[in-house]
Amino acid sequence: MAPKTFLKPRKNRIVVLEDLNFVWDEPELMELAELWEQEYSVMYISDQLGRDTDEVIIGLIHLAREDMISQRRGGLLNGL
Template sequence: MSVAALVDRLEIALVDFNFEWSLVQMRQVVDYWYDGKSIYDMAELLNRKPDEIILLIVDFARGRVLPPRPYGLNANNRIFISKKHLRDKKDNLRRFVQDSPVYIPFIEKNFVWNDWEIKRFRDMWEADDSIIWISKQLNRDIDEVLFLIIDQAGKGFIDPRKNGLLGKDATEHDLIRQRLPF
């Protein structure tokens, strides 16, 4: 007699992304950020997916490598920084590649999702809940929810929302900062 067991299917978010960054590429991203280039310009110059650029920028922002910009990921005015300060900032990137010739942002995060988590996420996304609320409800790190958003949008399972990541909790200022040029 065989017994069938119900097993929840697992899905790995962003499995088709290249997470490896060389020191040279990371320095270029820092230069491009301060020059005011958009993520689309950076992606074209670095021959990378825009979403890969976004993940590195989020990681650098968390590590206080990059400052916020008035128009976020869009094109911005150049950020003034002294040549010495910029050189020091780029030299400090060596700490990211101490143990390896490449750096992998968010290597400690969980990219594995159960079917029920994905279904619940999609329901909350459709309800215009914020990424903050979703992460609390799913008991997941906000970065992990961001990865799932990028993954699900890339696969066409969710659509962009008028109020972006913050959903119904977004302020007018938030909407201006996250607006992407298309």
């Protein structure tokens, strides 16, 4: 544990993104990867999967970190 001199008391803590669902079923992730590889937009994918756009983006980040999707021209922002 760090010495108390390095610990700063936290005030006004905020849990970010608590309204998002970070849980994905494996088939959902596979469908997300397939739609991404077919170059559908994030908005389209969000509608198809019935998920919040931010949840789709988090799912894509996960898939990218696991090397399960490829980069595409324009990247994520072009996919919005």
